[in-house]
Structures are given as structure tokens and as C-alpha cells.
Amino acid sequence: MPEWPKNEQPREKLRLYGARALSDAELLAIFLRVGVKGKSAVSLAEDLLRQFGNLPRLLACSPEEFIQVHGMGLSKWSQIQAAYELVKRSLEERLAQDxxxxxxxxxxxxxxxxxxxxxxxxxxxxxxxxxxxxxxxxxxxxxxxxxxxxxxxxxxxxxxxxxxxxxxxxxxxxxxxxxxxxxxxxxxxxxxxxxxxxxxxxxxxxxxxxxxxxxxxxxxxxxxx
Structure with missing residues (x-):
């Protein structure tokens, strides 16, 4: 997203203001990393959210469903699923400690x-x-x-x-x-x-x-x- 003002790019925005300052689409864009011709990573993330309706449905989707969205492949699905699994494991470890x-x-x-x-x-x-x-x-x-x-x-x-x-x-x-x-x-x-x-x-x-x-x-x- 080089055409964006630097302080509006998702990674830079996260660094400056913290993760809570980012929208769902911006957070997803960080995992997608790059867009496709004519679409930024944020635009692709917005397409995903529209396709599945909300984050829970997106996170629970199968790889077959995920790759139906233009620009999405198994690599991007795997990255998102890996991040989601880390969150679940982190929450489970906290319950073991407290x-x-x-x-x-x-x-x-x-x-x-x-x-x-x-x-x-x-x-x-x-x-x-x-x-x-x-x-x-x-x-x-x-x-x-x-x-x-x-x-x-x-x-x-x-x-x-x-x-x-x-x-x-x-x-x-x-x-x-x-x-x-x-x-x-x-x-x-x-x-x-x-x-x-x-x-x-x-x-x-x-x-x-x-x-x-x-x-x-x-x-x-x-x-x-």
C-alpha cells in the first residue's frame, strides 16, 4: 500500500497507536500482507469480511470456502488459522495459570x-x-x-x-x-x-x-x- 500516507498503513498504524486502533479489515490485511492487481490488502480483507459476514464465520471457514474469494489461497488461509490457533492456546494457558x-x-x-x-x-x-x-x-x-x-x-x-x-x-x-x-x-x-x-x-x-x-x-x- 505504498500510495497510502505512511501513518495510515496498517503496520505503521499498529506501531503508532496499538492493535486496538485498527479495524477488522486492517488487522486482516497485516496477515494477507499484499493485495492483487487493482486491490490493496485492506480491500481484499474487506472482501473476505463481506463474503463470510463476520470474523467468527471467517475464522471457522474451510480452506475450500476461503479460496473461493478472489485473491485468496491456501497460504493466506493457513496464516490466518495459525494466528487464530495461537490466540486459543494463549487463552487456554491463562486458564491453567489462574x-x-x-x-x-x-x-x-x-x-x-x-x-x-x-x-x-x-x-x-x-x-x-x-x-x-x-x-x-x-x-x-x-x-x-x-x-x-x-x-x-x-x-x-x-x-x-x-x-x-x-x-x-x-x-x-x-x-x-x-x-x-x-x-x-x-x-x-x-x-x-x-x-x-x-x-x-x-x-x-x-x-x-x-x-x-x-x-x-x-x-x-x-x-x-
Missing amino acids: SVFSSPSQVREFLQAKIGALPHEVFLCLYLDSRFHLIECQELFRGSITHTAVYPREILKEALARNASALVVAHNHPSGNPLPSESDQDLTKTLIKALQLVDIPLLDHCIVSGTGFFSFSDAGLMKID
């Missing part, structure tokens, strides 16, 4: 980055130690766009195998609506009762979408009759 209660926003950020944009449902278990630090995040079940079969016995087995002292579970709603269904509420009650048998508290059940988040704990729905 109690999940020290910053609930970290849990939300991690879960939304991990599963919020997926086109199918997955069910995660976050196994915690006695200080509520993350031992491991495991994708235990995977399903269709609208349904995932969850087996409490498997959750108990995996929690005991990791010597977990507490548990947070989460799943995503690809529909975009993070509000719990009746089956989600029934599952939560079943898991609470099952985990009580082995003295492992279920701290929360989180439902995630690309732009939404629901916490059973925040909503006061972790109590059972």
Missing part, C-alpha cells in the same frame, strides 16, 4: 474462541484442580448442527481419570441463540447429580454462539431440587 473465578471473562473469551464459530455442536469438559485452575479442556462429544449426544458416565470417567476437583462443561449453539433448551436444563441437573456421587462439583454449564454466551451459574440455574 483460577477460573479470578476472571470469568477469560472463560467466556476462551470458549467463544474455541467453539463459538463452529458449524456443528460440540461438548467440552474443562477439568479443574483444587485451586480451580484448568487441568485440561477436552472435546468429549461432537454432533450435528442441532444436536449432540452427551453421556454422563463418560464425563465421570474422564473427570476421575484426571483427578479433577471440579468441572465446567460447555457446548455451542450453531444457530446463534445461546439460550438453553429444556434438554440443556435437564442435562445440567443430571450432571450435577451424577458428579455429586463422586464428590466433584459442577461449577457451570456454558452455552456459546458466535456472538452470544449463556452461563447457568450466572442465571442461578445450578441448583437442583
Whole structure:
């Protein structure tokens, strides 16, 4: 982008003002690095955002979908995916170092980055130690766009195998609506009762979408009759 004023070029703008000063398209342009004939890297980034609608959908797209956009190839898709994976790993490491209660926003950020944009449902278990630090995040079940079969016995087995002292579970709603269904509420009650048998508290059940988040704990729905 040599024709731009230097202080308006994305890399220079980032250096001078910090990453928060850049738009989504400008941040993407830094990874794309160069444009194509007649289009700057920023213009290409804007094309990507228009094609996929938002960042979560772009980050979750397949390589086949990505290369349908003019000027995009597997190399650029790989660069963006590598950066996205680094973000997810960084968030996971922070949960391993700090109690999940020290910053609930970290849990939300991690879960939304991990599963919020997926086109199918997955069910995660976050196994915690006695200080509520993350031992491991495991994708235990995977399903269709609208349904995932969850087996409490498997959750108990995996929690005991990791010597977990507490548990947070989460799943995503690809529909975009993070509000719990009746089956989600029934599952939560079943898991609470099952985990009580082995003295492992279920701290929360989180439902995630690309732009939404629901916490059973925040909503006061972790109590059972």
C-alpha cells in the first residue's frame, strides 16, 4: 500500500497507536500482507469480511470456502488459522495459570474462541484442580448442527481419570441463540447429580454462539431440587 500516507498503513498504524486502533479489515490485511492487481490488502480483507459476514464465520471457514474469494489461497488461509490457533492456546494457558473465578471473562473469551464459530455442536469438559485452575479442556462429544449426544458416565470417567476437583462443561449453539433448551436444563441437573456421587462439583454449564454466551451459574440455574 505504498500510495497510502505512511501513518495510515496498517503496520505503521499498529506501531503508532496499538492493535486496538485498527479495524477488522486492517488487522486482516497485516496477515494477507499484499493485495492483487487493482486491490490493496485492506480491500481484499474487506472482501473476505463481506463474503463470510463476520470474523467468527471467517475464522471457522474451510480452506475450500476461503479460496473461493478472489485473491485468496491456501497460504493466506493457513496464516490466518495459525494466528487464530495461537490466540486459543494463549487463552487456554491463562486458564491453567489462574483460577477460573479470578476472571470469568477469560472463560467466556476462551470458549467463544474455541467453539463459538463452529458449524456443528460440540461438548467440552474443562477439568479443574483444587485451586480451580484448568487441568485440561477436552472435546468429549461432537454432533450435528442441532444436536449432540452427551453421556454422563463418560464425563465421570474422564473427570476421575484426571483427578479433577471440579468441572465446567460447555457446548455451542450453531444457530446463534445461546439460550438453553429444556434438554440443556435437564442435562445440567443430571450432571450435577451424577458428579455429586463422586464428590466433584459442577461449577457451570456454558452455552456459546458466535456472538452470544449463556452461563447457568450466572442465571442461578445450578441448583437442583
